[in-house]
Amino acid sequence: ALVCTPLLSMYAKCGCIIEAEDVFCSLFHGDVVTWTAMLSAYIERYQAENALRLFGLMPRHGMSPNQLTFLCAFQACGMLADAEAVIKNGVTTGISLHIGHALHTDSTLRGLVSDKHVGTATLSMYAKCSAMEESESVFDALVQRDTVAWNAMFSAYMELRQGERALLLYREMQQQHATMDDGTMVCLLQACREVGISETTRQLHFGVVCAKFEQIPSVSSTLIDAYGECGDMVDARTYFDELCEPD
RNA sequence: CACCGAUGUAGUUUGGU
Numbered sequence: 001a002l003v004c005t006p007l008l009s010m011y012a013k014c015g016c017i018i019e020a021e022d023v024f025c026s027l028f029h030g031d032v033v034t035w036t037a038m039l040s041a042y043i044e045r046y047q048a049e050n051a052l053r054l055f056g057l058m059p060r061h062g063m064s065p066n067q068l069t070f071l072c073a074f075q076a077c078g079m080l081a082d083a084e085a086v087i088k089n090g091v092t093t094g095i096s097l098h099i100g101h102a103l104h105t106d107s108t109l110r111g112l113v114s115d116k117h118v119g120t121a122t123l124s125m126y127a128k129c130s131a132m133e134e135s136e137s138v139f140d141a142l143v144q145r146d147t148v149a150w151n152a153m154f155s156a157y158m159e160l161r162q163g164e165r166a167l168l169l170y171r172e173m174q175q176q177h178a179t180m181d182d183g184t185m186v187c188l189l190q191a192c193r194e195v196g197i198s199e200t201t202r203q204l205h206f207g208v209v210c211a212k213f214e215q216i217p218s219v220s221s222t223l224i225d226a227y228g229e230c231g232d233m234v235d236a237r238t239y240f241d242e243l244c245e246p247d
Numbered sequence: 248c249a250c251c252g253a254u255g256u257a258g259u260u261u262g263g264u
Contacts, residue, residue, distance in 0.1 A: 006252055155256055219259090220259085
């Protein structure tokens with residue numbers, strides 16, 4: 001299994017899901033690591049249903065899912081919700097939320113919710129299921145939040161078109177002196193764009209400069225877009241011109 | 248006691264059917 005798991009994983013990354021399945025099946029019973037690797041392989045190929053089906057088979061095969069297994073399961077569930085949302089034009093009322101609740105309960109019973117990575121994956125899953133309250137409560141329960149956890153919550157708000165809540169959360173983040181990265185900034189600028197507040201956009205622009213994010217393409221283009229959406233074409237143009245100048 | 252295979256979030260905009 002120590003040799004086969006990387007092999008399985010490599011096949012998946014190359015898009016060879018059949019070969020990955022062959023490796024998995026050849027292992028007969030395998031262990032929790034190979035099962036998790038197979039889940040990950042399905043996710044890699046956007047096969048959420050297959051991943052969830054395999055997850056459901058684990059108890060019958062005497063496998064107990066660990067943190068990493070749940071990470072995959074939550075990802076798969078979120079993927080399923082996204083697929084439902086596309087089909088249903090943005091309103092998710094399908095089975096993904098039920099599956100998500102079951103997964104959440106299961107992970108709680110196994111004592112895995114306190115894991116930072118599991119919590120992050122859980123809140124993201126809920127957001128994709130359009131379950132904002134669940135998403136928030138998972139985030140609130142997260143004790144040690146790192147940048148990825150914050151970003152996940154911001155992204156959740158953006159997914160749910162809750163720009164104002166995102167900007168409120170940003171204040172909390174500042175109070176806690178949490179570290180942000182360029183991804184955080186993109187989320188916040190998208191929130192500004194949604195809400196349309198010029199002043200906040202300027203404050204964020206200041207933050208972009210302080211953090212030296214100006215030259216990151218995703219940040220600069222989002223900033224220009226935020227200015228434009230707030231009706232501040234002069235600021236947008238000024239910033240754009242600054243970017244074009246050499247240091 | 249050490250090592251070890253699976254490892255969480257998000258990321259410019261716009262249009263067409």
